[in-house]
Amino acid sequence: MAYFGRRLVHMLIVLWAIATLLFLLFRLMPGDPTIAQIDPTFTEEQRQLVKAQFGLDRPLPEQYLIYMRNLAVGEFGLSFRQRRPVLGLVLEVLPNTLLLTLSALIVAYAFGALFGSYLAWRRGSLFETVSVPLVLATRATPEFWLGMIVLALFAFGLNWFPSGGANSAGARYASEWGRILSLDYLHHLVLPVLTLAIYLQGLPVLLMRSNMLEVMREEFVTMARMKGLSERRIMLRHAARNALLPLVTAFAVGFGQSVGGNVVVESVFSWPGLGRLLVNAVANSDYPLAQGAFLIIALVLVTMNFLADLAYGLLDPRVVHGDR
């Protein structure tokens, strides 16, 4: 219990530090310091609103406290481009990013666990010797280039899938859930998920393979053989079950990291997610939006790292039930 308490505190400290870092970075920009929150083309009303919200006429330390308090309640200011609260814009696209990332990770890790075990089982074979460098190559591949090839082949070439976006233009849905669960959404989801999954599977495949190889050398696997248990039972119930533990942690960590790296995949497929929001915001010098998008991405990352620690703790009986 104390362990988790410590991890939680650590997580909060990291979040605080990141927020502070951003605060300093934006304030350090040359020129008018209010430019981080106020766009020159704001109306007077909007200008006053933001000034009040962020205490922009107060001394810097006070501004910092107000800033932190605002963050805690989700107040990021107004988007320069869209003249709407940043939080709203971010929350609109958050589900898209989460869905994309989660789907891709599930596909990648499910495939990774299976293929990695298979490679371990087929150790020394020609198949394995060829596969391992190939898998390594997928980790060296730029995600956006992979996306471009996938797009060119399946969307533009074969016309099996749409070439971008999350929904077809002009489509109307009863509710947000309706939109997300529609076949149209799924249709748009396939190619981005495929691309991301191809890129992400390298890690679980290689990790599972090396875990399996290690576990297969353990005494309890030899014992299982001596007991006359079937090879399949040994591989699945004993070897894979033990080899899987680190993958669970990697999954959680991978989620956090992927949310950040999704930036390029979202851009290639014009997928309306956090990454694309960030890129567009930066391209338009829309600082509040950029800050908001970045902070939410960081939040997801840090949270997932924390959940990863939790997950490993829960799954490894040695941690839960105390090591002797």
Place this chain on the structure above:
Amino acid sequence: MSTLLAVDNLSVAYRRDGRAIRAVDGVDLTLPAGVMLGLVGESGCGKSTLARALMGVLPGNARIAGGSIRLAGEDLLAMAPAARRARLWRDISFVPQTAMNALDPVYRLRDQMREVLTERGGLPRAAADRRAEELFGAVGLDPRRLEDFPHQFSGGMRQRATIAMALALSPKLIIADEPVTALDVIVQRQVLDTLRALGRDLGLSAIIVTHDISVVAYLCSLTAVMYAGRIVEYGPTAALTRAPAHPYTMGLMNASPDLDRAVETLVAIDGAPPDLSRPPRGCRFAPRCRFALPACRESEPAAVAVGDQHRSACLRAGEAPALRAAAGRARTEAAP
């Protein structure tokens, strides 16, 4: 007494760096039913390899290079793999060394016991659970501990658990590889007592593989001494330990301190075991043997009977009493 296990001219070869190493070379062994046999030897003599060969789990780079293993009359090596696998654990089971990670860390003991009893024993779950509790009781463990994970057990308890597991299907033969080596002395004695009681109550047949001759003396009625892949002496434990008929065995007896007797000079055996990729010509112990004659380096000595069911693979086995007396004296004295 019927013969339970008959190992005939068994050889196991490893391939390492392109060389073939015979870790087990032409081993003959018989075990009557209801008897515990101690297989003694120093590290690297091939006893663990022999144990694993009997269980059919040699590592990938090892191969049976000849011979037969007859369990209750059937040659395990001549069988189809499926037939052999069917006999595993039912006819012949294994107790591993405690220090090893022999129990799956992510499953409770109850699940592991259940697995063996249902998958290999064909018992329905409830019956399996009852049997598991029975087995734990038989080895002196509280049946409530079945709920625990392996890491929650102490070394001695873990060892008892593996013994319980080995007994699960009431096998004809149990092979124990260094069953008490990794335990501290007091716990060792407790586990040995458990094994002794089981042997007596269940009429267990077992092969106890160990480097510690005192374990063998305590537990086994028969002893086989192994050196450099071969059995150098074999016979009833009492006779073998009191009156060893092979220089190596004599060395082992002299090298083991006996807490009961008065202070005596411990005599170490000089040198090291031979390189098995290039075994020496003649007797393998000759390079280290103070009693070696030129004839010893010519050819491998055949086993010679030196008593009832007692044989020794030494050219000078006939002179055993004199050699024993000489071996007991300090090293600096000249050999006879």
Place this chain on the structure above:
Amino acid sequence: MAIADIAREGAAAGKPVPAGALARFAGYLWQNPSALVGLVIYLVFVLVALLAGLIAPYDPTEILFADDGQLAASLPPSAAHLLGTTNLGRDVFSQLVLGARPSLLVGITAALAVATIGSLVGLVAGYLGGFVDRTLMRLADLVLGLPFLPFVIVLVALAGASLQQIVLAVALLLWPNAARVIRSQVLTLSQRQFVEAARVTGASEWRIMFVHIAPNIVPLAFLYGSIAVGWAILTEASLSFLGFGKADAISWGTMLQDAYASQALDRQQFAWFVPPGICLVLVVLAGFLISRGYEELLFPKLREGR
């Protein structure tokens, strides 16, 4: 004898790793084919980058016209244009060849930067310990908590996009792992006798740090530098693709961005956008193979697990 042994011996004697180790390193490469392949690929690309001016048949930014005065736009591969032309009539092959330069430049400078920063931080934290150590390691934790690409984008947004900025951004985010490992190494080395000896003879703390300990962490610094190369190259490519690269620079990333924006995907102009990606994959893969091979050299135990 591996370089690791030599490094250890050197540590024991307090001397830096000798140059004769190079020959032994070459001998080791022979045993590790994948690292060798990586090295060969690397050398090929370095050569191409150096000789780009000679290899490229055209100026990559020059808009070309066909004999009949028409724009030589979107031509398929031919003898005159090995990989065809872009939609604006530029030779793709020339762009590919010259694109090697920024990528390799970024990779190598970022590697050096990561190795340097990581070494300095690791050295100072490990040797001085106490408050300095704790602060630096807290800083490392913070950096590791940042989402990589988004943060680089934010930095580039604030500081502007140029190769130097990109290298700096990458280095600022990749130093923690190097620093941590080097710090452990320094902690171990600090206990060694030669440090005691140096202290007794009156050497100042700084001198001990930089003259005695530093040379022994060079292999580790090199390792983490080599790992950083691949990341740096991919980051530069990603940033260029997203449109944050320099305006008229030619790199593999900008080629891909150009192709994407010019609807090359729709026109199925595979010859345009597939080769730059392949080059990226090869260079980054080579980096992986080399760093893995080198890691096995430093830590031989890893070899068994493969």
